[in-house]
Amino acid sequence: MTALLSLQKVGKRFGGLQAVHDLSFDMRQGEILGLIGPNGAGKSTLFNLINGVFAPNSGNIVFNGIDITGQRPFVIARHGLARTHQIVQPFTNMTVLENCTVGACFGRENLPLMRARDAAREAIVIAGLEDRAATLALHLTIAGKKRLELARALAAQPMLLLLDEVLAGLNPAEIEHMIGVIRRIRDRGISILIIEHLMQAIMSLSDRIIVLNYGEKLAEGAPSEVARNPQVIEAYLGDPKLAEQLQGHAEQPASNGSARHV
Amino acid sequence: MDSPITPQAMETVMIRRPSVRGAAIITRPFFWLITLVVAIFIVTPAIGNNVELRESLLLAAVYITLASNLNLMLGYAGYINFGSIVFFGLGGYICVWLVNSYDWPLWLALLAAGVGVSALSFIFGIGILRLRGPFFALSTIGIVEGVQAFVQNFTPWGGSSGIYISPAVFAPLGGPARALWVVYFALVAVMGLSLYLSYAIKTSKFGLGLLAIGQNEDAAAILGVPTPRYKALAYSASAFLPAIVGGLYFFKGAFIQPSDAFDLTLSTEAIVICMLGGQGTVTGVALGAYLYEELRGYLLTSETFSHFQLVVAGALLLLIVLFFPGGLMGFIYSRFPRTQRLLE
């Protein structure tokens, strides 16, 4: 079986800074792949490379059998790749429904306006925003805007969804809700590549995890393996709290298994 | 909203309501509203052969056309075009030149002007629309300089002394007096087309993409909106009807020269009108154009103000930008939210 997404020795530098270095990995269809790493590790940059915001300086990115290296974002979106932003980017003076209609209109299906609106409605329901459909995006709370990011990406009916810290800034109840939403999305057969700092959440959500540090892959494997990896623990030593969380997970790997069944 | 209306609040309620309804356009009330306006423009001056009213409405029609096409860029896609006058001027030149030097019939010359200028702006657009926001705006100023310099040095178009149309050209239209009516009706038709076009685009997928670009271009591209093509298309579409209006306008005047054809006052006024009526709205721009024409008529007849037309336009624009960024429609929408569903 071929990979849905395959990165081959991808590199990106900003001036003197090598933000992503010789990174290779494959992602299966239907998988939730977690991406973790300290701040500034190059995770968001990697997303920007995959969906074409930046062209890589080296390497290749193949999505669904198509070489998308260096293609423009709107071309890549048509191939069925959607994302959310770490810093939310709503169309502030449009309603939630209109926001999502943009996603549906110009996404993988390239729907006409009417059908796009139906797809948008569906995505809004999945994201739990149905009572906000007619609200202007700028009147949403942070949690609402994060859900809108998700709904808008989902409305595009992507094959692969890139989620950049969708849980950041949410309170525990909102986090729980959002995790439920992500699981529901995966159940619809959409593959998910997710960046997250909340160890608890990402460990339980992901099938596999890749750890990034200084733009390089530090480790890759099942959540429990990764959490036990001494190199990973060392990379997180700059952030003792995270390291502690990681170790907490390594000691109780049982929780991972159960998390996969919704 | 019953809190005091701050500019920020105005910005939030104004404009940018892409209609996501899909029913055929002629079943919508707004379509008939436009038709009504066009009918009024046709009928009222024709009653009793009212030439004075006709001339005033003619100018209003020119303003409405220029402003509503400018609105495609400014109000929908969020790009300021300071140089929309080049569409008007170049259209005028192409039309006058074809009619005068090659004896083309007026309608064909107008079409050529529209198509030619649109094609040219599509090519320009692909280039300068790679520039974001303010840089695009700056380069549109440069385009005016560039085109003007070209025309001034282009001998087939008479360089800086321009082109005079020989009166014989009016013969096919039934002589000069009747030709003025023909030109007027043609102008009103173009105005009507502009309004329909603005409305049709606004309620289309294309319009939704443009509005998304206007709000957040990066996010729009990431969602799959083909931003370069859409922007260039909008820019090019916004050139078509103004070029035809330029053709009609200078055909009517029987004379064209660079300083009139590329007079920045007109494109400046188009910006003022867009902002006055409410950028991004179709109704507002028409309303703004009409009001501005009235105001201007008053200023020109008033001794004190006639020299200071620009000052008044500038002051008006400044006040709108500072205190009413939603323009008239923003104000109306916020006071009477229901109107938003009827008046696009």
Add this chain to the structure above:
Amino acid sequence: MLGIIASLIDGVLVGLVYGLAAMGLTLIWGVMDVINLTHGTMIVGGMFALYLLATALGMPPYLTLPPVLIGGFVVGVALYWVAVHRMIGRPPLMSLLSTFAVNLMLIGIGTGLWGTALFNVSVSLPGLSIGRYTFPGAHILAAALAALIAGLLYLFLHKTRLGKALRAVANNREAAELVGIPTTKLLAIAVGCGVALAGVSGMLIGTLFPFTVLSGDGYQLKSFVVTVLGGFGNPVGALMGGVALGLLEGAVTPFVPVSWTLVIEFALFVLVLIAFPNGIFARRGAL
């Protein structure tokens, strides 16, 4: 061949003055991300101040520099409060429109008062002869003064408390506010300085070439070209950009009709922006 070299040298002299003008534009831009569309008119303001002070009041032309500098500063601070202050934090489109609106008013008043007649301030200074070529004294002095003021600006930005605070605001307004720098006052000062620079460069250009109320458009475009050549928000780059533009004009003028110079410069503007979105000598936030 020698003719071209002379033309190039003269281009550099004039280019220094363009660089000074562009510094005014880029200072405002760098500090608050506002493009000042009254820039060209402020340059013309300097020209007319020179004309009025020198012809009507009989001041020696170069002595008008201090009053123009101070007057420009005052006008700039007023401009900030009228057109810029309420635009901070709103979409860039808005400040573009507000300064555009003020510009319309200024142009309207200017043409109402002076029409579009050509004005001229003659200065007689001995030129500098090298071989068969004589470089006009006015050009040399204008270039020297422009370089001097640019140097003073540099010292101001890097050696004084106020200047350092301005640079801090340019780098990160929120952070500057957090450490207690009164940003609003500083933003007003920045616009004041920017307009003062535009005015002074206008006054210097007025000693070189004749001008009308509408001359500002062309010089504004030059400032934009210089700014993209030099990198946004980078006054030192602006001076280099000015010299580059001057060289270009020097190289082009012997061969191309004057009416095309602006077009060539504009084409350069677009091409450079497309090729180097951050300017050629780009050092973002280098203020």
